Amino acid sequence: MRRTDKYRFWIVIALLVALQFSVRSRLGSARVAPDFLLLALLIYSIRSPAGVSALAGFLVGLAGDALTPATFGAGMLAHTLVAYFASWAKAVFFAENLFVNGCLFFGGTWVRNLIVALVSGKLKGGMLGWELLVWSPLQGLTTAIAGVVVLVMFREWLAVRRADA
Amino acid sequence: MALGQDRYASRGDTAVFIVCIALSLVSMSLPERMREGIAAALRDTVLLPLLELQDQSEQLRTSRARFTAVMAERDSASLAAAFLPELRAENDRLRALLGLGQRLGSGFVPAEVLHQSSPVDPLTLLVSAGHKAGVTPLAAVVAPAGLLGIVRVVNNETSEVVTWAHPEFRASAMAADGSVFGIVAPFSTEGPDVWLLELRGVPYRQTVANGTVIVTSGLGGVLPRGIPIGTIMGVARETEWERVYLVLPAIHPAAASHVLILRTGVGRPAPDDLRGAFGVGTAAP
Secondary structure, rough: HHHHHHHHHHHHHHHHHHHHHHHHHHOOOOOOOOOOHHHHHHHHOOOOOHHHHHHHHHHHHHHHHHHHHHHHHHHHHHHHHHHHHHHHHHOOOOOOOHHHHHHHHHHHHHHHHHHHHHHHHOOOOOOHHHHHHHHHHHHHHHHHHHHHHHHHHHHHHOOOOOOHO | OOOOOOOOOOOHHHHHHHHHHHHHHHOOOOOOOHHHHHHHHHHHOOOHHHHHHHHHHHHHHHHHHHHHHHHHHHHHHHHHHHHHHHHHHHHHHHHHHHHHHHOOOOOOOEEEEEEOOOOOOOOEEEEOOOHHHHOOOOOEEEEEEEEEEHHHHEOOOOOOEEOOOOOOOOOEEOOOOOOOEEEEEOOOOOOHHOEEEEEEEEEEEOOOOOOOEEEEEEOOOOOOOEEEEEEEEEEEOOOEEEEEEEEOOOOOOHHHHHHHEOOOOOOOOOEEOHHHHHOOOOOOO
C-alpha cells in the first residue's frame, strides 16, 4: 500500500465527522438523519482489529455522551459493543461486498440505538416500540444509504488492507 | 481485502474491549455532577472545534432563512408602497364625497362605480345603486368635482350611467356667475377630443373668459342648477351668430370610483340649486 492511501482513508473519516457536525442538522429530523459519526466508526472498525475498534467506539461514544449528558455512559457502551462486534463479525463472517456493508451499517445503527434506548432507560412502553420499530430502522436505512454512497464514491481510497489499517 | 490475522480477536483486543465496557459502566454510575463535569470539560476542549463547526453551520442556515425572510418583507413593503398612492387618492376621493354628501344634506344615493370586466362601451358606467335605492332615469350622477353623467337605465340593484363623453349627452349650462347660458355637449365623438366638452349657443356678442366655471343651469328641469361641468379653455369655433367654447370637464369618467346619484321627484329630492354644495358662485338669480 502506498503511503498516501492511509492519508486518504483518514480524509474520508474526517469528512464524515465534518458532515456530522455541519450537514446533518439540515437533513431533517435527527431521529432519521444518517449518523455520519457512527458510519465513520463502522468504516474504521471493519478495517481494524477488534480491540482498536472497541477503543474507537468508546471514544466516539464518549464524544456523543459529552453532547448529551443525560445518557452519559450509554453511548460509550453501545458504540464500544457495536464497533467491537462489527470488527469481529466482519472478520469472521462477511465478505467485501457493497450490499453486505450496507446491511452492516443498517444493523449497526439499529443495535446502537437499541442499546442506548435500553441502557439509558429514557424510553419505555410505546415510545420504546416506536423507537425500535420505526425511527431506528429509518435511521439505519439512511445511514446505510449514506454508507454505500461513501463506499462507492471513495472505493479506491477505502480499499485498505486490514493488516495495514 | 485480506481479512485479519490468524486470530480475529487477540487477548489484547479482548482486554481493551473489557476495559472499555467497564469504563462505560462506571461512567453510567458516576454522580450527576461528575458526569456533567466530564462532559463540560470535553465540550470545552476536544469537542470545541466540532461544536464551533456546528455553530457556524447553524448560523449559515439561519442567516439564509433570515435573508429570505427579509427579502419577503421587502417585497411586501414594495407592494404596499406601490398601492399607497392609489389608496391615498381613493381616500381623498371618499373624503371629498363625504364632504359633498354633508353639504347636500339629503336627496342623494351613494353608489360605487362597478368594475367592468369585459370590454363594453367606455362612455357608459355601471353603478351599484338601482331602483331599490330610489334611483330614477335621468337622475344626475355627480362626484365631488362635478357632473359625471346622467342615469340612462335603472335596474333593481344597478344603474347604467351615460357619462358626459357620450355622444347623446346634453346639459343646459351657464357660467357660474349666470352671465352666459348655453348647451354643453361632447366636443367630438372619436379620438382624444372625445374627452372634451363644448359649450354651444353662446351669442356672438357675448364672450366668456378662459377659466370661467361652467355649471348646470337647471333649465329644462332635468338637472339641478349649480353642478360644475368644467372650465372654459377657449373658443372652439365661430359661426355667424354664435361662438362655441371648448370646455375642460370637471371630472374624468375614469377617475370616478364612488359617486352620488341625485334623487328627483320622489321621496326627498335633491335641492334645486346646488351651487352652495359645490362651492361655486351664486351671483345669478
